[in-house]
Amino acid sequence: MALNLAILAPTHRPSAKEQQLNVVVRLWKDTIFLNPVGLAAGYDKDATAITPLMGMGFGFVEVGSVCLKAQPGNPSPRMFRLSEDEAIINRYGFNSKGADVVEESLKEYRRSLNLLESKKDTTEWWEQIYNFLWPGQQQIGLLGINLGKNKTSTTPLEDYQKLIHQLGPYADYLVINVSSPNTPGLRDLQNTTSLEGLLRGCQEACQELAEKQGGKQQPAPPLLVKLSPDLTDSELKDIAGVLIKLDIDGIILTNTTTARPTSLISLNKGETGGLSGQPLKDRSTECIRLLYRYTEGKIPIIGVGGISSGKDAYEKLRAGASLVQVYSGMIYNGPGMVSKIRDEVAELMLQNGQRDLQKDVIGIDHDDLFWKKPQQQQQQQYNITER
Template sequence: MRSFLESAQLKAKIEVNLRSNVCILLVITYVLCFHFSRFVEIGSITPEPQPGNPKPRMFRLTEDKGVINRYGFNSEGLDKVEDNVKSFCQYRSSKTAPEKSNILDWWSLDAFRQNICDLALYLIWAQDHTVAQQGILGINLGKNKHSTDETADYEKGIAQLGPYADYLVVNISSPNTPGLRALQKREPIRRLLKAAIRARDNISPLMRVDGIRGGNVDGRDIPLFVKIAPDISSEEMEDIAAAVIEIGVDGMVISNTSNQRPSGLLSKASGEEGGLSGAPIKDMSTECIRKMYHLTNGEIPIIGVGGVGSGHDAYEKLKAGASLVQIYSMLVYEGPGLVSRVRRELAEIMLENGQRKVEDVIGIDHEEIYWRRREDRSRNERTQEKIIVDE
């Protein structure tokens, strides 16, 4: 788990239907290879294909640097996504560079699609194949809208896509799927997470796919995260914290979009139904991170997401208890260059505060937990040094 956390500091989440190999290969190749991020998450993916909610279903709140969406888990389903992710993993683990296609062969739509796919694969090698090999691929899972057995939906997703994942996310917090957020209650979340862990544990190392870098290397378990909402009650937070500790979930993603509408929103679209993300929920998500870190005594790694648009925003998430930071909605306004800027600004802030590693920042708002964990880390490092010397 530690090596997984050390592999990335910032994460980009790609929420696409993955309609073809062209889509998945171009998206993941660009994100992992072109100095955008070493860490990409795709999803949410449902077992069966479903169209999601009618359009329009995404609204920019330009004046507020926010987004409202009510996608409703539009998904091509597990089978289609498996084909696409399998292709990426196979090419990522390939020992020889794919051939560049001849532009004269682009004579039909099918040929065009295939040649674009071939070009994407060649770019992995031409740019930096090592980066693609080492990049972390997360897969985010959801349930079908009309499913009568949500537990079975997640079990199926874990079993089918788990072999391709460096980490998995159980998404139970989207506000756009009826009944989904009820899974955050005490008994439902315990029942679901126990089933998810069993399904994860049943993935044999022999089933895992070449081209994966992360938790399932060397036969280790694939890290399993649960994604929660930012606007849950204190009682729900306590129930979730108790469940993830008792059941042994590897981490939490905090947070999803919010049903709430903070006062002072200026955009005309702010009244649209759906989940709010971006700058308007930045403080809400950071506070949720802070509370969950305290409730779990800093023992459960947290991926922090919600309104990150600067190095300072990322720094605040880390101080509150996040081990990793995810950027999503703010990319809508600033594009992929935002990731490099956030990383640069974060490094400058850390340098100003005498902090050399991200570990020196994580949870610093929780003084007692911070210093205890820092002492434990120093003790472990000294033990490792002694072992090396003794050998």
């Protein structure tokens, strides 16, 4: 039997600090993230590296963006390091092998998981080995699938619906990407009229998928939307109204930005494309803070943009993110940063007397809001000193 043991190594290997805390995040009634740190879309576009990525300690991995049909994306060079700024500019343009190829990768990943469960549950010797290697661990990270629009498509809703039906069965959650700056016309789908129609149609596709798979026994995968940091505060407020109306399952904040801060000093700062990394951090966090307030904390937020330390992640969690994702930080710091971020978040929680991530940290910056629980309505200064 040929089986990559990395798939068996559970994502949640708590450090000594994490073992003193509850860092589990429960969303959408029964979806459990064993830790809040995930990998953003763009790193594994075609779902070819899920196995090793899950072994790095992520609570969840998001693959994609996946397009319905294969497309090459923009010509190279299309990714540029801004090392002095700890940033990246990319103009990939949704390079994708297409849904059919990605589905085969997802099937292979699913077969690996099923093989693990069958061996662990039915073979005594295998269970003994499993428990010896990973005592007390039972679950690996969750899988998100980010869906994108083909460059030449004139029927985005139909494309997204087909993608939902084809790839939804493999996902713990789905993301509708309407915010990449590298696909012409894609960001136009963020205007409230277009966005409402698009997301409503995608929700219908999710419901159809659930009914086809067995209804209540197999609920529809949660549907999230990924937004741009270049939206104005007023536009974000209008979009929040649409998302509340639709009862959307979640928001990812944010995608890359076309803005170029005057603070950039790297030679590649003038390249066309979306900017990610440290220069995006503050705007991303501000978008999280605004959407959390605009939605009164009713819609889960995944925060992404400029996270390279536990302090960065902790700030986004306090601002209202239920989970966080990394991308540029992984490219600059490597896989060791995952456990580093988790450990630093745990240390900050311990320093501030916080024991439960979901109850004590998420949205704590908004304790002045009227809809927060009375026992939480207190002003506190938390220690988030630089590590």
